[in-house]
Amino acid sequence: MRRTPRSLASPRIVNIHDLRHLAKRRLPRVVFDYLDGGAESEVTLRENCRIFDDVTFRPHQAVAIPECDLRTRVLSADLTFPAILAPIGYSRLMHPGGEVAAAAAAEEAGLAYTLSTISGHKLENVRIASKGPVWYQLYLVGGREVAEGAIDRARRAGFSALVVTIDTPVAGMRERDPRNGMKELLGGSIFSKLPFLPQMFTHPRWLLSFLIDGGVPKLENIVIPGKGPMSLIDVTAALAQAVVTWEDIRWLKRIWTGPIVVKGVLTADDAKRAIAEGAAAIVVSNHGGRQLDGAPATLKVLPEVVAAVNGQADVLMDGGVRRGSDIVKAICLGARAVLLGRAYAFGLAAAGQPGVTRALEILRADVERTLRLLGCPSVSALNSSYLNIPNHW
Numbered sequence: 115m116r117r118t119p120r121s122l123a124s125p126r127i128v129n130i131h132d133l134r135h136l137a138k139r140r141l142p143r144v145v146f147d148y149l150d151g152g153a154e155s156e157v158t159l160r161e162n163c164r165i166f167d168d169v170t171f172r173p174h175q176a177v178a179i180p181e182c183d184l185r186t187r188v189l190s191a192d193l194t195f196p197a198i199l200a201p202i203g204y205s206r207l208m209h210p211g212g213e214v215a216a217a218a219a220a221e222e223a224g225l226a227y228t229l230s231t232i233s234g235h236k237l238e239n240v241r242i243a244s245k246g247p248v249w250y251q252l253y254l255v256g257g258r259e260v261a262e263g264a265i266d267r268a269r270r271a272g273f274s275a276l277v278v279t280i281d282t283p284v285a286g287m288r289e290r291d292p293r294n295g296m297k298e299l300l301g302g303s304i305f306s307k308l309p310f311l312p313q314m315f316t317h318p319r320w321l322l323s324f325l326i327d328g329g330v331p332k333l334e335n336i337v338i339p340g341k342g343p344m345s346l347i348d349v350t351a352a353l354a355q356a357v358v359t360w361e362d363i364r365w366l367k368r369i370w371t372g373p374i375v376v377k378g379v380l381t382a383d384d385a386k387r388a389i390a391e392g393a394a395a396i397v398v399s400n401h402g403g404r405q406l407d408g409a410p411a412t413l414k415v416l417p418e419v420v421a422a423v424n425g426q427a428d429v430l431m432d433g434g435v436r437r438g439s440d441i442v443k444a445i446c447l448g449a450r451a452v453l454l455g456r457a458y459a460f461g462l463a464a465a466g467q468p469g470v471t472r473a474l475e476i477l478r479a480d481v482e483r484t485l486r487l488l489g490c491p492s493v494s495a496l497n498s499s500y501l502n503i504p505n506h507w
């Protein structure tokens with residue numbers, strides 16, 4: 115692994131919150147808030163993080179652990195610790211390296227990467243950037259014919275799983291975005307952009323790299339027949355007509371021969387339905403608090419879903435993971451691995467690939483330290499006996 119640049123090393127960057135601060139300094143407000151914010155009152159966004167404090171550890175003291183084994187296996191992919199990089203749309207706005215840089219950092223760390231449909235880089239280039247496992251996250255933007263084109267390309271490029279997000283029948287109302295001029299940044303006339311330009315000029319490093327990269331990227335994996343790649347400005351409207359139903363999952367099972375991961379499950383009933391429709395794994399997720407505000411924190415519903423799944427599929431979870439101890443708590447409650455969202459995206463926005471590498475290095479070291487402090491020799495040995503779970507859960 116490469117040496118950490120000084121700007122990302124301790125004592126400047128000690129945890130994920132430090133990377134968030136660095137991202138906030140580098141990005142114009144419109145891009146930072148797009149990454150950082152959530153839907154409406156942001157109750158679910160906050161609760162996703164806070165809920166980890168409700169659960170405390172029960173360490174087994176005075177245990178020597180010569181070798182600590184952090185490895186796990188998800189859908190035949192070996193991971194060096196139980197984390198997968200979640201799909202993050204518009205990554206290329208955060209840093210020109212975008213999805214390619216994140217995939218390369220995932221490979222370097224021995225983790226899997228999930229590419230969002232809303233990607234500024236071609237899926238083939240993302241695949242080339244990582245020899246490790248890469249999954250393709252599907253939205254039905256543009257309809258089934260467009261999706262078939264992307265799925266075919268993903269299969270040929272060697273993506274090993276299809277992640278179908280079911281919590282986005284419309285885009286959530288992220289109130290920071292209209293206030294900051296997100297729509298105007300992505301499209302619109304120069305006159306409509308004018309009120310929002312000062313935030314760009316106060317972030318010249320980001321602005322320069324954005325301009326050199328060619329400005330607002332096209333969505334290279336949403337190719338409309340006869341028209342070419344969709345532009346970013348059209349995607350919100352297109353998402354509103356892209357609801358995924360169980361009937362779509364059945365159709366996807368017919369055209370994608372690899373494993374299907376259903377992302378966005380929050381109840382036992384939907385978990386059972388996903389398995390009945392053939393999902394190989396499910397992700398307990400509320401989209402990082404960006405869709406339905408008032409949806410429960412994911413850690414809280416994880417035990418209900420794990421019980422319903424009863425070992426018939428891998429259960430993954432995401433939302434609010436900012437420390438390795440959060441990962442350990444989720445594993446103790448029955449998750450096979452977590453998906454990291456903002457935790458790595460802050461690193462990407464702060465410094466491109468080295469920033470993602472630093473985020474993953476911090477989280478890996480956290481997981482190992484937490485296991486040793488718990489007196490637990492391996493991730494596979496974690497269970498609920500290492501936790502105090504509040505009575506009111």
Ligand SMILES: Cc1cc2nc3c(=O)[nH]c(=O)nc-3n(C[C@H](O)[C@H](O)[C@H](O)COP(=O)(O)O)c2cc1C
Pocket residue numbers: 148149150162200201202203204230231232251279377399400401402403404432433434435453454455456457459
């Ligand atoms: C900026 C941003 C963009 C996202 N884009 C997508 C996406 O394109 N597809 C998707 O399924 N989930 C998307 N998500 C949700 C993440 O995959 C993941 O569920 C969420 O970030 C987990 O919460 P966390 O950020 O608190 O870790 C996005 C999240 C963020 C923060």
